[in-house]
Amino acid sequence: MGGTLYFDGNCGMCTRAVYAITKRDRTGDLRIRTLQSADAPQLLGVEPARIFDVARWLDDSGDVYAGAEAINAAVSAALGTRLPLRLYRIPGVRTLQNAVYRYVASHRYRFPGTTPHCESHPVAC
Numbered sequence: 001m002g003g004t005l006y007f008d009g010n011c012g013m014c015t016r017a018v019y020a021i022t023k024r025d026r027t028g029d030l031r032i033r034t035l036q037s038a039d040a041p042q043l044l045g046v047e048p049a050r051i052f053d054v055a056r057w058l059d060d061s062g063d064v065y066a067g068a069e070a071i072n073a074a075v076s077a078a079l080g081t082r083l084p085l086r087l088y089r090i091p092g093v094r095t096l097q098n099a100v101y102r103y104v105a106s107h108r109y110r111f112p113g114t115t116p117h118c119e120s121h122p123v124a125c
Contacts (some may be wrong), residue, residue, distance in 0.1 A: 012113025
């Protein structure tokens with residue numbers, strides 16, 4: 001169930017959200033990397049021009065999830081249960097979470113956050 005959550009390391013809100021998830025990591029199966037990583041487009045199979053559209057999850061089996069599904073996969077890995085991912089896959093829940101995620105992602109620089117990960121960890125970016 002482990003994997004890596006890729007997120008926008010220049011976004012304070014994204015950094016705050018990812019830190020909140022990692023703080024709750026009970027399993028040690030959750031890793032984080034920024035979308036600014038040079039190899040992110042290749043590892044995730046995404047065109048470089050679209051790499052910053054959404055957060056992405058690369059699980060240990062090689063599957064890639066995007067957006068709300070990626071966040072649910074990361075929370076599942078951190079908590080050690082597939083429940084968040086199973087709930088996400090319920091049709092109405094999926095639609096709602098995807099809509100909320102798209103709104104938040106497209107306005108992410110307007111939300112309060114913390115010091116962006118790339119500012120506090122420049123080597124990681």
